[in-house]
């Protein structure tokens with residue numbers, strides 16, 4: 001057992017955990033932040049994407065101890081003062097989801113790609129979504145949502 | 156999936172990492188974790204101790220050393236893809252790094268981890284061999300031709316740490332990969348480079364380990380054009396065969412990717 005301390009969605013958390021605890025399990029089972037999903041558990045689907053120090057990573061492919069001393073943002077940390085983040089609003093507006101299972105990871109990946117300035121056109125958006133799988137939408141509306149959000153955010 | 160239990164230590168510096176590794180023969184270095192963690196989750200590996208080297212400043216950054224560009228082992232794929240030095244001096248390498256896996260994998264996965272692991276379908280080994288790079292470890296400098304010794308095998312001793320890779324700056328180079336549509340790993344990837352010491356061609360994904368293609372090197376030495384390799388038939392003997400493709404298919408792809416790589420190098 002070991003103690004990990006990190007900032008999650010702006011709040012400092014400190015817990016005693018087993019070293020082998022994956023970041024996604026720490027978020028979901030210890031902190032009860034169940035917005036981050038586990039789709040494949042084999043590093044393929046991207047449902048578990050969160051930001052660590054501002055970068056999108058697959059939280060099923062990182063141990064919580066690796067995030068010790070770092071800053072983590074999950075889907076729960078995006079909306080400010082009850083107002084949806086522009087990417088969340090765009091997913092709603094453009095029907096970027098059906099069952100919603102992939103959506104937290106899609107949105108965290110989208111926020112990351114917009115911040116890096118690589119969501120300029122539909123082809124780049126699709127390329128950046130390489131690590132996120134959706135079994136419902138056929139991606140078309142996800143791409144539209146990200147395109148619209150990128151425009152709105154001036155990226 | 157839950158791994159077997161292990162102890163975890165973040166090394167404060169390279170010397171500490173080396174000492175920990177020396178004292179714990181079963182321990183494993185943890186860099187980006189993008190290969191090691193999936194392997195541990197499948198319970199194919201069960202190291203009792205993980206030594207985290209991801210943040211070590213001795214393994215980060217890049218520097219110019221004469222005609223070589225020396226890249227630290229801890230550089231992530233995303234960092235290499237965006238590095239102004241790499242993009243200016245060896246754009247083919249930046250391009251290669253930008254097509255490894257997906258953005259989240261590139262944010263964590265490292266040059267050192269990929270080269271040390273020598274996955275038969277990994278991209279970096281093709282660049283290391285194709286550019287005639289040298290692997291710099293805590294003990295020595297090993298030329299690429301000696302470094303990769305077999306499937307998932309390298310010259311690295313169990314307690315040796317890969318510090319950096321020194322890439323000679325080529326006259327021109329390019330990498331062409333036919334990515335597996337699901338995993339993005341190379342079904343076949345061919346790296347061609349025209350260097351001061353001649354043409355080198357390295358292929359990954361096709362065989363159990365990265366290898367050079369002397370027939371193509373000779374042909375390109377005579378004429379550095381896609382046509383020079385177009386007629387070269389690669390023997391399917393010894394090629395990988397799996398559910399993604401037969402040995403014949405891979406052998407055919409090698410010629411196709413070589414042609415594309417030469418065309419890209421000339422573009």
Ligand SMILES: Cc1cc2nc3c(=O)[nH]c(=O)nc-3n(C[C@H](O)[C@H](O)[C@H](O)COP(=O)(O)OP(=O)(O)OC[C@H]3O[C@@H](n4cnc5c(N)ncnc54)[C@H](O)[C@@H]3O)c2cc1C
Pocket residue numbers: 043044061183184185186187188189190191192193228254255256257260263264265266267268269271272274276277278279311315316317318338339340341
């Ligand atoms: C979904 C997915 C897609 C991927 N697609 C591709 C792809 O298209 N092409 C590709 O090439 N790769 C791909 N990869 C693999 C990825 O590039 C890994 O990042 C890389 O192979 C290993 O680097 P790492 O830093 O993550 O190493 P780790 O997983 O941390 O370590 C891998 C091994 O190397 C050892 N090691 C690490 N650093 C050192 C060092 N400095 N000295 C000595 N030994 C060391 C470790 O002990 C371990 O045995 C993919 C991975 C995933 C999860």
Ligand code: FES
Pocket residue numbers: 037038039040041042043044045046047048049058059060061
């Ligand atoms: S659950 Fe992490 S990538 Fe699918």
Ligand code: FES
Pocket residue numbers: 096097098099100101102103133134135136137
């Ligand atoms: S909306 Fe159902 S998986 Fe994407």
